[in-house]
Structure formats: structure tokens, C-alpha cells
Amino acid sequence: MKLFSAAILYLAYFNYASATDCQGLESTKAVDECYMKIALDYALIHNPGFPFGALIVDHTKNDISCYGANSNKKNKLLHGETAAFWNCTELYPSPTQDDMFNPGLDWSHQTLYTTGEPCPMCASQSIYRGVHRVVWGTSIPDINKSGRQQLMISMHDVVASAKIGANLPNPEVPILEGGVLKDACDHAFWCAFSVFRDQEYYAAMNKDGLEAYITDRNTRFPCKDVPEGHDEL
Template sequence: MKIALDYALLHNPQFPFGALIVDHTKNEISCYGVNSVKENALLHGETAAFWNCTELYPSPTQDDMGNPGLNWTQQTLYTTGEPCPMCAAESIYRRVHRVVWGSSITELNYMASARNAGNQPNPNVPILEGGILKDACDHAFWCAYSVFRNEKYYASMIKNGLEDYIKDHEARFPCDGH
């Protein structure tokens, strides 16, 4: 964590969100990342570290999702600030084994309250509307993800009481010619 913090303070002391991805089986740093609000406000420290790892360890088969160039299950993400939902999702998608952080989101919000007008609700939060063309979108994803539905998938779904879910989706979302 000290290395992540030092890296963040060196590269962006105004917003010291830094991250390291460490191969915990070798105790070696795989890559670094730091928040870059000047270049791209969405390039959080964790996102930058994931991007850097993907660049440093490209998929040998050009299939980053199915065959990444780095064994993510052997990686630990160290980040100076608790991951936001976007960065937490990136950790899940990457199948990172462990995430370790310094300052919590609550603490960061309290410290930034002067910037956020006394921690008042942000008036710039967009209106969220879900479920638009839900069936069409569900159909597209159901068919796209059919490659993942194997015996293990069906056994797990049935074990978790989701057999009716499968029957419903198979009936409503045929994938032939979709």
C-alpha cells in the first residue's frame, strides 16, 4: 500500500488515487495506475492499473476475456481509496483474487465535503431509467451468452433453484437465427 500511495503522491498529489496490481504468488508488482483527472476523469487509479496490465500482458490469442495474458486470480489490487462501483466491477470482471484499500468512500466523501457543498446530494447525478426494450436486450444477451451454457451451468442453476428461469428464457428467447 505504501508503494501505491507514494506512486499516487508523485504523479497526482492533488488527487492521490493510486493503485498497484501485485502477483501475490510471487510478491511482484504486475503494474501501476494513478488517477488522471486532467486526461480523463474516468481513468481512476484502478482503471489505469487494469489498462496498464492489459497492455503489458496482452492475450496470446487476442481473447482478453477468455484467455487474458495475466492470471488475474493470482493478483491482488492495492488502491489508496476504496474502489467506486465502476472499479469494483472491473475487479470482479477481471477475477482479481483480493482487493485492499486505504481510505474508505465514506471518509473520502467527508474530506471532500467542502468541494461538494457540505456533502449535499450532487445535482448532476443523471436520471436512471431501466427496463427500456428489456425483452429485446435480454433476448440478445441470452443468445450471445449461449456459449457459456454448458452442463456445469445447468447443474449450478438447477442446484440454486433456477430451473424455471432457464425454462422461461428458453421458451421466450429462441436463439436460432437471432
């Protein structure tokens, strides 16, 4: 089985970033880009065919709390964000076995970084888990236009739907930031999902007048190897 050499492709964009590289940065933009590099590197190492990678970072300490990558071979519901939330809960269990009211991690101090805009399932988990901020790379529409199925509901819409009792707005929803290292994330998804771009896909894209979108992606995001499978490494 030939696997897309996504890690090499990505590293052509950026030098590999370690967690310690992010700790000396001052601007929010620089910190976000640094952690997004790590999230994408992690995804490309663990599941290059579905490069959804996530980090949960304690932004008060500027330190990574846990990692997560899409684990569709083990459980298709373990999206990168879900895996990260699960890993953090396992690493930091409630000291009183009451995760709802006494979690082992102060989630209000955590920022979720994810290579793709969270789907409604993961967006909802971000709200229920209580993270302070969610940062993503590429968008749901661009993941879909890369060839992969998506629920076409933005995280902004999911957050807007969050209510407390009496239909009052939830004041503790996360702050949202999209488009961080978008080109690098788009490149990874475009190449990984080439196997899903069949005749039906091209016919629908052409019908919607999106031929130029495909041409632009093929020009800017060349793939050295086309993936033939989606196994995790």
C-alpha cells in the same frame, strides 16, 4: 500554481518503500502495508491533487505487475484502479487476442492495492477482471467527508450484487480488505480535497453533527500547503 506538497507530508509518516522491500516480508499485514505505501507514494508523485493510486501485485510471486494513478486530466474515467487494469492488459496482452477467455496475465494470482475504496465502477472492474483480492486504504465515506463527491455504495455491496446465471452468487468474487494504512491515506485525501470544502460543505457537516470529525481531521492531518489545483505532475 501552488501544489500541495503531499509527497513530503506522506514521507514524514513512513520511509519510502520500494518493491523489493515487500518481498522479504512474511505476514499478510506487513505485505499489505508495504504495498499500500508504494501505491500512495505513486499517487502523490503522479497526481497529488487526487491521490488515488493503485498497484496490481502477483501475490504468488510477491511482485508488482503494474501501477496506476488517477488520470483525471487525460480522461476523468481513468481512476487509479482503471488505469492499473488498463496498464496490465497492455503489458500482458492475450497471446491469442482473446482477453476474455485467454488473458495474458493470470488474474487469479493478482491482488489490487488502492489508496481509496473502489467506487462502484472500479469495484465492478475488479470482479469482471477476476482479481483474487482487493485491498484499500481509506473508505468511500471518509473520502466523501473529506469534501469530494462519491457514489455512496460500498465495495462490499457491489460484490454482494455479483451473480452468475440464474441469479446464483458469483463464487469468484475477490476477497476484500479495507483500512490498510488508513491514517496515511486519510491524511493525503484530507489535504488534497481541502479545496472542495466550501461553505455548503461546512453547513452540511455541521447539520449532521460532524464538527468533531472536522476538528479531529484538522488536528491529526495538518497540511503544509493547501492545493490550488489538481494538475498531474
